[in-house]
Amino acid sequence: MDAVARAHEEHWGRLVATLIRVTGDWTLAEDCAQDALAVALERWPRDGVPDNPGGWLMTVARNRAIDVMRRAAVEERKLREAAMIEPAPPEEDDRLRLIFTCCHPALALEARVALTLRTVAGVPTADIARVFLVSESAMTRRITRAKSKISAARIPYRVPEGDALGERLPGVLAVLYLLFTRGYDGEPVLAEEAIRLARLLSELMPGESEVSSLLALFLLQHSRRHARRDAAGELVTLDRQDRALWDRPAIAEALEILLRTPVEGPYALHARIAACHATEGETDWGSIALWYDELARVQPTDVVQLNRAVTHGYAYGAKAGLELLETINLDRQVYPLVIAVEADLTARAGEPEKARALFYEAAAATPDGIERRALRKRADEL
Incomplete structure (x- = not known):
């Protein structure tokens, strides 16, 4: 029943969380929440969906918890605590x-x-x-x-407080x-x-900018899900995707979030980079390179530096990207994307034969079949 499915999606977390708080028993909380949904599946088609589905489910789950604890002869104190469950959320x-x-x-x-x-x-x-x-x-x-x-x-x-x-x-x-x-x-x-x-x-x-930024980042990345594979299921690189397939409402929601969210951490920077990629016109590689410069300052990982090399290659020329690539210490066999990046930059630097060999090398080191085929395709195109 659709109403029960919606209730599960909207109220499961609150049901379980409240029951855990008052009973202290994770398994009992999940079982009682599941029992309440089972009762709803039986009664709602017959009696109709209640005006307050969440409150209805909480009452049923609460009563179920009390019955189970009573039958198990749980000490009187816990029984009294269970009886005090209220549908209204705490502060x-x-x-x-x-x-x-x-x-x-x-x-x-x-x-x-x-x-x-x-x-x-x-x-x-x-x-x-x-x-x-x-x-x-x-x-x-x-x-x-x-x-x-x-x-x-x-x-x-x-929830921890202060510095914690x-x-x-x-x-x-x-x-x-x-x-x-x-x-x-x-x-x-x-x-x-x-x-x-x-x-x-x-x-x-609502006051945590990194939380809002992470949501925006997810929306931007997920907006391209229908364009990431072709009809045969093969990977389609970002520059070749059909942008008409992108989820524009999700992109608009993400951009609105970012407009009211300050840049205060790495997820905020990742989200701004993803936003630059979400444009309908030409990609602004100069802005992306600047965002990656800042990200490399606050999150100086080899993976970030690798992506920074890519963006510098597009923004300032392939030679600039290759120079940055030389400073990265990732194992090329463990992380074959390094070889693939070198291959792409080398191709754009005007050395197709060398790039072709590098693409084949990256493909040989890549365990995933879809990614391996995509790399071989790039090699064959050269």
């Missing part, structure tokens, strides 16, 4: 507490991603397992271990970024979940 949204708890640095990064997907977004364990290329039972154990570690380590169910918030927020954003990247590289549903979670976090933390 600090429980979903924000839940996101920061799922993304606690004490957990391994992939465990944080899996736990966030399952608990905050309500993604079925089987789907998460498929993304991580493990069995459903293995993913169930992984998520269970993460929950157990939260309990055993007494990780607090709260500044220290923890980048870790939360990194989880969302990894989630989006997995979706961007082949699982669109994960990219959509990352956008939904970034939008939720932006609503809950």
Whole structure:
């Protein structure tokens, strides 16, 4: 039923987050939230969708939690706490507490991603397992271990304050970024979940510019999803994409976000770079190069320097890009994109034979079949 599906998408995170806060039991919270949705699936087609679906689900889930705890003879104190659950959100949204708890640095990064997907977004364990290329039972154990570690380590169910918030927020954003990247590289549903979670976090933390910038970055990158592959499923580079296929409303939303968001961190810079690529006319490589110069200052990683070399090659000439490329210390066999960048810059420097050999070398070092075919195609074109 569509109404139940919408209720799951809109209210799952709040249901689970509130039930965890008042019961202290992650598994019980998820089970009761799931039971409430099952009851809705049975009753709503017969009785009609209630005026307040979220409040209705919370009441059913609350009553279910009380019944389960009573039958399990849980101590009287916890029973009283469960009975005090109220549909109205507390002063600090429980979903924000839940996101920061799922993304606690004490957990391994992939465990944080899996736990966030399952608990905050309500993604079925089987789907998460498929993304991580493990069995459903293995993913169930992984998520269970993460929950157990939260309990055993007494990780607090709260949003950090003061300096601690500044220290923890980048870790939360990194989880969302990894989630989006997995979706961007082949699982669109994960990219959509990352956008939904970034939008939720932006609503809950409206004063954090990096949160808003991350949402804008996701929208800009995802706007090109329909143009990234041709009819045969092969990769299409940005300069050859059909821009009529880009999601213009998503781009407009992202640009509006950036207009009211100050540049205060690396995600803000990444978003501005993506915005430069989202134009309908000629790409402004000069502006992109300047943004990458600033990004290299605040985030001086080899990957950023590699992209900076590309943009300098387009903005100031292939020779300028090649000179920057010589300063990068990435292993060419582990990171064959370095070879591909050299090949592209070499081709534009007027050395097609050398570039052709480099494209073949990059293809040989690339494990992904789609990317390998794209590199061979570039070689053949030369």
